Amino acid sequence: MNAMTKHILYLTLALGVLSGSSCRKYVEVEQPNQRTLKYTSDYQALLNNVSYFERSYTMPLLSEDDIDVNGNATLETRLTNELANIYTWAADYYTAAQTDATWDQLYNLIYECNVIIAGVMTSESGTTQQKQQAYAEAKVQRAYTYLLLNNIYAPVYTASGASAALGVPLVLSPDLFTDLTRPSLQTAFDQIVSDVTEALPYLPAVPANNLHVAKAAAYATLARTYLYMQQYTKAADYAAQALAIQDSVLDITGFTTSLANYPRRLLNPEIILSKSTYPPGFLYMPLSSELLNYFSAADMRYNLYTRDGSSFYPSFTGRGSYKYNLFNGDYISTGPTVPEMMLIQAEGLARNNQQDAAMALVNKLRVKRFKAADYTPLTAANGDDALKIVLDERRRELFDMGLRWFDQRRLNLESTLAQTETRVFKGATYTLAPGSNRYVYPIAPGYIQLNPEIKQNDR
DSSP, X not given: OOHHHHHHHHHHHHTTSSOSXXXXXXXXXXXXXXXXXXXXXHHHHHHTOHHHHTXXXXXXXXXSTTBOOTTOHHHHTTSOHHHHHHHTTOSOOOOTTOOOHHHHHHHHHHHHHHHHHHHGGGOBSOOHHHHHHHHHHHHHHHHHHHHHHHHHHSOOOOTTTTTTSBOOOXXXXXXXXXXXXXXXXXXXXXXXHHHHHHHXXXXXXXXXXXXXXXXXXXHHHHHHHHHHTTOHHHHHHHHHHHHHHOOOOOOGXXXXXXXXXXXXXXXXXXXXXXXXXXXXXXXXSBBOHHHHTTOOTTOHHHHHHEEEGGGSSSOOSSEEEOHHHHTTTOOEEXXXXXXXXXXXHHHHHHHTTOHHHHHHHHHHHHTTSSOGGGOOOOOOSSHHHHHHHHHHHHHHHHTTSSHHHHHHHHHTTSTTTOOOEEEEETTEEEEEOTTOGGGSOOOOHHHHHHOTTSOOOOO
């Protein structure tokens, strides 16, 4: 059993699958012929492990309104029962015998962070600066992961309701027997902000590569956090701080004839923190007509990142996302990017009636998405006009990243932006109304059986 496998075992123990003093004795004993975490370089090696620290989510891409099977019977059969449940916003997704891969992967990542946070400062053969940086990276990685978990498995944050709503269990140490009672959503978000704020002074300005956390990634995490808290001025301020460090935008018009030089994920200057999702089969499904209507034929994002349904197997009518194929098997990045930070800042400005400044950011992005002959700057008469333009641009720029699901959650709190979603699946029509508790994923019942203190979400 190697070190990585043992860490998975430790987390399984922490989640209550196994318990007892004999297990604790096992993990406390240094195993023969195995490298234990002793040196600072051991903890740095953990942070280099892509299989853990690039982990993200997948299922929100199926819940959001960017895809639409649209009654295609061939495509419907490709969705297993649990995927069909997620696609139709069912009350329950999993049986008691099934696990939730997203929950498992993200809590495994948190366990790795907790191991580093608990041990790196007392590790050997490292400088204080090296230890502090590894500690800070783990803090931001944990905060970012809890931000994802709370936006999938907890209610939408509101200032008035966060103290009563339940966040996800906060596991803040590698202790095998941590209480998994769900804290308030306010406590969960306070922890996210606290972790990032504590880490910032010890992070480098620029990372070795975008797999690692540096200051821009920390600011970007805070920008997303405050966006989902609907504190838009703070979100814009932190997005601006991230952009002050990293602001490169790819001119994708340069890839119209050849993709040979298109940067892979870890070399892409737009990606602030690389997080990826392995593309399951349901990504090869039709993009919704609602999403496609946001694009003009001259938009290079339409031409590069989508393809006619005949390009997929099985084929379908309409267009599908081609991002995974475009990158020659490179995973799709879901982490913070420069364009996302530009649009978060622009949204905050628009909501503060600073429409000209908001449009300047939008146009700085759009000029890299159209050939010169096809580009026309956008203008807004007021803050409301600017907000609509910014939100429309989020649909175009950020599709196929899962971020649309999180936007649907927060925007449905506003009467002028809320909308009812409907889907037809195997002859039945399903509806997702604004404010529905189906915007919150259920916790797999098997986890609650093993850990009764975890309370299920309202369904």
